[in-house]
Amino acid sequence: xxxxxxxxxxxxxxxxxxxxxxxxxxxxxxxxxxxxxxxxxxxxxxxxxxxxxxxxxxxxxxxxxxxxxxxxxxxxxxxxxxxxxxxxxxxxxxxxxxxxxxxxxxxxxxxxxxxxxxxxxxxxxxxxxxxxxxxxxxxxxxxxxxxxxxxxxxxxxxxxxxxxxxxxxxxxxxxxxxxxxxxxxxxxxxxxxxxxxxxxxxxxxxxxxxxxxxxxxxxxxxxxxxxxxxxxxxxxxxxxxxxxxxxxxxxxxxxxxxxxxxxxxxxxxxxxxxxxxxxxxxxxxxxxxxxxxxxxxxxxxxxxxxxxxxxxxxxxxxxxxxxxxxxxxxxxxxxxxxxxxxxxxxxxxxxxxxxxxxxxxxxxxxxxxxxxxxxxxxxxxxxxxxxxxxxxxxxxxxxxxxxxxxxxxxxx
Numbered sequence: 001x002x003x004x005x006x007x008x009x010x011x012x013x014x015x016x017x018x019x020x021x022x023x024x025x026x027x028x029x030x031x032x033x034x035x036x037x038x039x040x041x042x043x044x045x046x047x048x049x050x051x052x053x054x055x056x057x058x059x060x061x062x063x064x065x066x067x068x069x070x071x072x073x074x075x076x077x078x079x080x081x082x083x084x085x086x087x088x089x090x091x092x093x094x095x096x097x098x099x100x101x102x103x104x105x106x107x108x109x110x111x112x113x114x115x116x117x118x119x120x121x122x123x124x125x126x127x128x129x130x131x132x133x134x135x136x137x138x139x140x141x142x143x144x145x146x147x148x149x150x151x152x153x154x155x156x157x158x159x160x161x162x163x164x165x166x167x168x169x170x171x172x173x174x175x176x177x178x179x180x181x182x183x184x185x186x187x188x189x190x191x192x193x194x195x196x197x198x199x200x201x202x203x204x205x206x207x208x209x210x211x212x213x214x215x216x217x218x219x220x221x222x223x224x225x226x227x228x229x230x231x232x233x234x235x236x237x238x239x240x241x242x243x244x245x246x247x248x249x250x251x252x253x254x255x256x257x258x259x260x261x262x263x264x265x266x267x268x269x270x271x272x273x274x275x276x277x278x279x280x281x282x283x284x285x286x287x288x289x290x291x292x293x294x295x296x297x298x299x300x301x302x303x304x305x306x307x308x309x310x311x312x313x314x315x316x317x318x319x320x321x322x323x324x325x326x327x328x329x330x331x332x333x334x335x336x337x338x339x340x341x342x343x344x345x346x347x348x349x350x351x352x353x354x355x356x357x358x359x360x361x362x363x364x365x366x367x368x369x370x371x372x373x374x375x376x377x378x379x380x381x382x383x384x385x386x387x388x389x390x391x392x393x394x395x396x397x398x399x400x401x402x403x404x405x406x407x408x409x410x411x412x
Contacts, residue, residue: 004318005364005383008038010401014370014378016409019395023376024411028392033365035079035113037384037402038317039268040360041326042074042342043334044081044116047105054100070347071108074330077342077357081109082270082326083158085118085150086126094130099153106157113386116158117326119270120165120212121147122196124173124180131179136186139179144199151203160208162238162270164196168215168223190226197232212238212270216256224263236323237263238270244280244287244338247308253315261321268324269316276305276332276350277339290336297332297339297350306351313359327356378409 016024331341366382
């Protein structure tokens with residue numbers, strides 16, 4: 001039976017070298033995968049709480065130890081973190097940003113080899129109230145300036161961005177007045193998307209820029225189509241799947257993938273939740289309207305969450321256009337106080353965590369013992385990602401398995 005994950009692998013020839021530069025003839029090497037090229041993600045907001053401005057929370061603080069324990073567990077199975085750039089929180093007063101803490105949080109992830117995404121640069125919800133005092137033209141100017149400022153400031157650290165969020169609903173959003181809905185009405189959906197992407201591209205031409213939405217209807221397809229026709233440099237399509245009212249199921253996931261695959265662009269499942277407690281009532285239209293002080297995880301719900309999440313990841317990892325999956329909450333009690341984490345509120349592991357760990361760090365990871373031939377060459381096939389190599393003679397090295405056919409491996 002064909003391996004449905006074969007497209008996540010590659011075969012290459014390793015040229016193993018000894019410290020003196022000579023071929024590592026006949027040397028036995030154990031190649032162990034350290035991380036995936038595929039981006040398995042998790043919300044990384046809590047890293048901000050390790051700092052108070054430029055000052056770290058004391059190392060002996062129980063709060064710091066608890067946060068670090070949660071993050072270390074979450075990113076033992078994930079290699080990709082989403083950091084929050086909601087304008088209302090990032091710049092609550094005009095000109096006073098949270099850049100210092102964000103840089104320190106980004107460094108925490110960088111030190112651990114975790115890639116990062118900024119989310120979002122432009123969104124009508126969680127927008128800044130101070131923008132409202134400006135005219136429509138001035139709002140657009142300041143939004144553009146904000147995008148350029150953040151993308152340029154974090155270039156080299158954060159090079160993946162959800163540029164603009166939930167545009168389908170943006171111009172008709174009527175729960176409260178906000179600057180982004182005004183801007184979207186002024187420029188139109190495509191006009192605002194084009195302005196936002198142009199600003200991000202100018203600030204960092206090499207950044208990966210994502211259009212993100214929870215609306216997976218034909219309206220989102222139409223928006224993407226119109227934006228591409230207008231020359232918007234969309235690098236990836238972002239799809240949210242907050243499943244507080246129940247698991248989408250294989251049929252819907254495949255149907256959504258089929259429709260959005262027609263654009264030929266990479267697909268990122270950017271915000272995903274499957275809960276482990278009582279489901280949110282089906283009559284709720286806007287998930288934000290369901291507010292409850294107590295929403296417990298249950299043993300039955302945890303087993304259900306593990307089964308459903310495991311199946312969802314299998315479907316997405318098997319699809320050739322999917323490049324990233326982000327599970328939104330590292331622990332229960334996050335967004336909407338839902339039991340939607342991989343960890344319980346006390347940081348203990350849930351069955352969903354164990355199930356994903358078995359796949360990401362087990363079934364979908366390559367660890368093999370190899371032997372170099374008479375020329376020091378090793379034919380190797382494995383999942384794309386970064387590897388460490390340990391030779392029987394005590395030497396070691398590292399290599400990245402990407403799409404190259406020939407890879408140099410230097411042992412020292």
